[in-house]
Amino acid sequence: MVDLTTRIGAVTLANPVMPASGTFGPELAQVFDLGLLGALVTKSVTPEPRSGNPLPRLCETEAGILNSIGIPGKGLDHFIAHAIPEWRRFRPPLVVSLSAGTNAAFAEAAARLADTPGIAAIEANISCPNLEEDGRAFAMFPESAAAAIAAMRARCALPIWAKLSPNTGDIAAVARAAEEAGADAIVVANTILGLAIDIEKATPKLGAGMGGFSGPAFKPIALRLTWQCAQAVRIPVIGVGGIATAEDAVEFMMAGATAVQVGTASFISPTALVQVIDGLRDFCTRRGFARSADLTGLALPGSGRLAAE
Amino acid sequence: MDLAPFPVAERDAVVIESAPVGRRYHRLRLDAPDLSARGRPGQFFHLLCRDGGGNGPYLRRPMSIWRCGAEEPLGFLFHVKGRGTAALAALRAGDRLSVVGPLGQGFSLHPSWRRILILARGVGLATLAPLTDAAARLGIAVDAVLSARDPADLMADEFAGASGALVTPVFDADGSSDPAAVEALLRARFEAARPDAVFTCGSNRLFLLLQRLSAEYAIPGQVALEQQMGCGLGMCFCCVRPIRAPDGGTVNLRVCAEGPVFDLQAALGW
Numbered sequence: 001m002v003d004l005t006t007r008i009g010a011v012t013l014a015n016p017v018m019p020a021s022g023t024f025g026p027e028l029a030q031v032f033d034l035g036l037l038g039a040l041v042t043k044s045v046t047p048e049p050r051s052g053n054p055l056p057r058l059c060e061t062e063a064g065i066l067n068s069i070g071i072p073g074k075g076l077d078h079f080i081a082h083a084i085p086e087w088r089r090f091r092p093p094l095v096v097s098l099s100a101g102t103n104a105a106f107a108e109a110a111a112r113l114a115d116t117p118g119i120a121a122i123e124a125n126i127s128c129p130n131l132e133e134d135g136r137a138f139a140m141f142p143e144s145a146a147a148a149i150a151a152m153r154a155r156c157a158l159p160i161w162a163k164l165s166p167n168t169g170d171i172a173a174v175a176r177a178a179e180e181a182g183a184d185a186i187v188v189a190n191t192i193l194g195l196a197i198d199i200e201k202a203t204p205k206l207g208a209g210m211g212g213f214s215g216p217a218f219k220p221i222a223l224r225l226t227w228q229c230a231q232a233v234r235i236p237v238i239g240v241g242g243i244a245t246a247e248d249a250v251e252f253m254m255a256g257a258t259a260v261q262v263g264t265a266s267f268i269s270p271t272a273l274v275q276v277i278d279g280l281r282d283f284c285t286r287r288g289f290a291r292s293a294d295l296t297g298l299a300l301p302g303s304g305r306l307a308a309e
Numbered sequence: 310m311d312l313a314p315f316p317v318a319e320r321d322a323v324v325i326e327s328a329p330v331g332r333r334y335h336r337l338r339l340d341a342p343d344l345s346a347r348g349r350p351g352q353f354f355h356l357l358c359r360d361g362g363g364n365g366p367y368l369r370r371p372m373s374i375w376r377c378g379a380e381e382p383l384g385f386l387f388h389v390k391g392r393g394t395a396a397l398a399a400l401r402a403g404d405r406l407s408v409v410g411p412l413g414q415g416f417s418l419h420p421s422w423r424r425i426l427i428l429a430r431g432v433g434l435a436t437l438a439p440l441t442d443a444a445a446r447l448g449i450a451v452d453a454v455l456s457a458r459d460p461a462d463l464m465a466d467e468f469a470g471a472s473g474a475l476v477t478p479v480f481d482a483d484g485s486s487d488p489a490a491v492e493a494l495l496r497a498r499f500e501a502a503r504p505d506a507v508f509t510c511g512s513n514r515l516f517l518l519l520q521r522l523s524a525e526y527a528i529p530g531q532v533a534l535e536q537q538m539g540c541g542l543g544m545c546f547c548c549v550r551p552i553r554a555p556d557g558g559t560v561n562l563r564v565c566a567e568g569p570v571f572d573l574q575a576a577l578g579w
Contacts, residue, residue, distance in 0.1 A: 027543040027566065030317040031409075043544075051561065058539045058547040060368045065539065069546050072561065215367070267368060267540040268357065270409055271319045 002284040003291040004277070006038060006259050008236045009159050009184040011093055011120050013038035013259065016292055017249065017277045020240050020263030021097035021123060021163070022069065026086055031270040035091045036277060038259060042079075042087065044099040044125045047109050049075040054207030059196050064215025064242070065264055066194050068208035071099055071128070076109055080116050093120030095161065101131035103151040110156035122158050124149060124183075127165035127190035139165035139190070142177035153182035161238065163187040164229070171225050172232035185236040187261065189225045192218060215264040218242045223255050230256020230300060244272060246279020253292070254299035317412060317542070318344060321405040325382050327398070331461055334432060335389050335398040336375070338382040339406060348377035350439035351415030351533055351570040354385070355541035357407035358393035365396035369409065371538045371565065372397075373436040373510075375467075377411075386435035386467055412541055413569050416440055416531055420447050422505035426498060427453040427474075428491075428519050433511015434468045436533045440508060441472035449505075452498060454479060456486045456515060488518055495519070499526045506530060507573065517578050530573030536564035551577050 004015035018039040019028075025043065028034060052072030059066050073079070079096075087094050096119050100106040106124065113119055126138035126148050138148045139162075149162050162178035164171060166189040175186050191212025196205040204210070222241020230237045239257030243249055244265035252260050265272040284292050297303050322339040330336050339345075348354075353373045359365040370393040376384030389398045400406060418425070418440070425444055429437050434455055444451045451474035457463040459482040469476055477494070479485040498504070499522065509519045510533040523530045539545035543566030550568075551559040553575040562568065 023540070023544055025542075025544040029315075030542065031315055031319060033315075052546060052549070055549070056537060056547075057549075058537070058545065060366060063367060065368065067539070067545070067547070072546055072549075267545065269319060269407075270317070270540070270542060 002281050002289065004281060005291070006293060008121070008161070008238065008259060011159055013093060015277050015280070016253070016259035017273060017280065018095070018259065018261050019266065019273060020261035021125065023263040023266050028266070028270060029090070032274050036274055037092045039093045039095050039120065040087060040090055041095045041123060041261065042083065042097050043073065044071050044097040044128070045076055045079040045083070046071055046073055046099050047076050047105050049073065049078070056205060056207055059205040059211070061196065061213070061215070061217065063217040064213055065267070066196055066206060066211035066213050067191070068206045068211035070208065076112060080112065084116055084118055088118045094118060095121045095123050097123040097125050097163070099125040099128045101129065103132075103148050106148050107151040107155045110152040110158070110160070114156040114158050119158060121161055121184070122152070122156065123161045123163050123187060124152060125163050125190070127163055127167070137165050137167060139163070139174055140168045142173045145174045146177040146181040149178050149181035149183050159184040161185040161187050163190055165190045166192040166221060166225055172228045175229040175232045179233045179235050183235060185238055186229055186233060187238040187240060188229045189222050189241055192221060214241065216242045216244055219248060223251055226252055226257050227255040227300065230297060243276065244268070246276050246283055249276050249280055250283055250295060253295040254297070256297045256300050258293070258296050316347075317410060319407070319409045320344065321407050322383070324400050324402055324404045324406055327400050327402060329398070330386065330464060330467060333388055333462070334386060334464065335394070336384060336386045336467070337397060337400065337406070338376070338384045339408070341383045341408065342379070344408070344411065345377045345381065345383035346379040348374045348383060348411040349415035350374065350377070350443050351436065352411040352413050353569060354408045354410030355412060355538070356385075356397065358396040360396040360399035361401060361404050366392045368539065369541060370394070371541055373533065373569070374411065375435040375438050377439055378442065386432065386438070386464075388432040409541060413565055414567065416508060416533070416570050418443055418447055418449060419505070422447075422449050424450045424452060424502060424504045426495075426504040426507045427451060428495070428507065428509045428515050429453070429468070430456040430512030430515050431462070433509070434464060436510040437508055438468045438470070441469050441474040445472045451475065452502070452504065453477065454491065454494060456491065456512065458482065488514060491515065492518055492522065495522050499528070504528060508532070509573070513578050516576070520573050520576070523573060531570050532573050532576045533569050534564050534571060534576060534579070535569070538565050541565050550579070553577065
């Protein structure tokens, strides 16, 4: 019997597999028992209602997708009144993804969520545009990432997971800045900016122009970012980007991830999350790991590879 | 993987039949009796469009149900148009196809209705076809106006099956499908034998015509909309369309989750 129990700071998960924000919703309960998941991660909630971006919002590539959905939603008040009670029907810890345009808005929303029962952690989507920095994402720079996390930390006792962006030159520095500002974990990484053009119309394929790229083709990049961050910080790293199978999840854990998120794969296979959990258990059984947590960091430099054997 | 107690299945189904229909269309029938029994007219399945060699587009494609029910294989009828449908058309009997479904909100039929009118264009008739059997089972007469380029493109048998629906074809080739001619035809129908409800799919022009006429005659209606989809389940918010809200404004609703069937008067042209 393999122990899949996973600890992300003060939050204990039954297993290290959870959905990636934006690719998950209570709708998936039509397909499998959401109680099987390590955690639930909501779509990003924003302080005010948003209608989202113009269509098309998504286009496919050979091995992934570009999206620019624009975080449509009914805003924080509606979320607290209606979405939180719906999520509390399910057993796993609830992680609320939060997006905002300014440090003050992040802090105010985090304080509201801290006063709301039933939330295990906040995933701070600091990959969204910073309205006070010409729309450049908070997570592009160590200073702006740290300022957003510190503003939330000051108003919120809940665990804060900082979701980092791959659209930065030095992710290790951003990760360290988030840790020093009080983040309890980092999530690595959000989608990477990309573009596709409709050559018949001579316009971008997405209504908003650029979009975030995700899916299997992004996996080597996300894995590298996870590996770099795991060596830069002491807080847990949650790996995300192109994970579709248990083997992918094991790679991220060996690169230093304590837990993983599965996103785009759920569009291709709505049961992907369950398949990853089952496959992770099978891998540990086959290779003689009593605890899946023992996989974390095995492939990092100087880790004493496969000491468990 | 199939987790039995859940309403939506992800499953590999074996292809029983794969055959061209006319010049541009194709039909598939799958061995999935429980899914076929669970499917309702107007619902769809999300298909992983990979040919026998595993080649095809990355994302699934939504495909409305053409045939469903406890007594027949799950069927799809489609226009072979892009990479996804080309991969589906390359499947052969015995191949496996990954399906997710049934998904979405289908058509509704009220048992008290005596007669409905269906207006379809091209392969839009595939989405409306299962309504003919469902109506027949409720003793509701179906009066259908099918619009096509020419008789070779009509697929009247694929539409009506053994349901006994009365089919009136109109064609581009002889001008009988012109909007003015179809409007005159519908007005005559509405006045001779007023339907209890109207249904459409497949043509923006015919949708707008039917919306206008059914409002004038105060006949309720339903339309099945199409939209590019990501997840097919309602998680990604890529397939939204503006729909009229009760307060007079519009609201973006997901074609996959709140649709694909919407109230005829609430839907907007595309």
